Amino acid sequence: MNPQFQPGDKVRVRKIDAPGHIRTPYYIRGHEGVVERFCGYFKNPEELAYFRPGTPLKALYRIRFVQAQVWPQYIGPKSDTLDIDIYEHWLEAASEARP
C-alpha cells in the first residue's frame, strides 16, 4: 500500500456533497492546496461512525492552503496558511488549471 500523493504535490479537495460523518470541512471543498506531509493510514471515520469496520484503511495527509486563496476577503499577509487533515479519497491531483 503506497500513498498516492507525495509532499509538495498540488491537490484539489473534491467538491461533492456527501451525507454522513464527513471529516472534510465544507468550506475547503473545491480548494487547491499542497501536500505538507503524509500522516499515515487510519480506519475510515466515515465508516466507523456507522459501526462498520472502517477498512480498507485510508491514507491521511496534512494539506496546506493559502489563506488569501481560501478567503478572498482575508485580512493578513499572503504567507498565512491553513493546514487541514484530509483523507486521500477526498483529494484529486491539481497539476492542471482549475476547471
Add this chain to the structure above:
Amino acid sequence: MSDHHDHHHGHDHHDHSHPPGQKHPFQADVDDTLTYPRRMEIALRELLIEKGILTADEIRAAIEDMDSRSPAGGAKVVARAWVDPEFKAALLEDANAACTRLGFDMSIRELKLVAVENTPEVHNIVVCTLCSCYPRALLGLPPAWYKSFAYRSRVVNEPRAVLAEFGTTLPDNTVVRVHDSTADLRYLVLPMRPANTEGMSEEQLAALVTRDCMIGVSAARSAGA
C-alpha cells in the same frame, strides 16, 4: 440543615435577592431535566453493564482518568522540550512516543499527537471546526470557548483578529498557521521559550506554560510576570 443556609450574611458579595417568604434561594439542581441525550446515555450505560461488557467501576475509573488530565501534563512536556534538545527533536518527530517516554498514557482511542513548534517565523494555532477535537491526553478537557461556534468559525477565517482578542498581536512577517484538526490527528503547540529564563529549572519553566499557549492563542507567560 433545613434551609441550606450555611454562609454568613453581611459579607461583601451578597448581590442576590431573596424571594418573599423564602430565606434564601436554592441553587438549581444540575440534573434537573431528563433530556433525550441524558436518557440515551443512561440507557446505553445500563445496557453495557447488564450485558457484562463494562462494569460500573470501569466507567467510573475512565471518567476519573479523564478528569485527572489537565494542562499541567502538556506543560511538563513543553518544559522538557525547552531544556532538552534531544527530547524536543523526538517530540516533533513522534509526539506519541516522546510523551509515552515521559510517562503519559497516550493510548486513548489510538490518536496520533502532533507537536507544532512556534518560532519567530511561524505561529501555530489549533481549532477543530467540525467538533471539538483536542489533545485531551495531555491537556484534559477543552475550555468552553474552544467548542464555541464563534471560535471555530472565526479562527480559520480571521485568525489574526481572534488572536488580537486574546491579546496576541503578531507582526506581518510572522506566518500565522491555523491547524484545523478534522480527523485522526491532535495538535499540541510548542510555544517559544520566554526570554530571560536561562537559569530556571524545568519545574519553574512548566509554571510558565499555560493551556492557552498550547492551543496557540497566546504566548507562554514571561519570566517574573
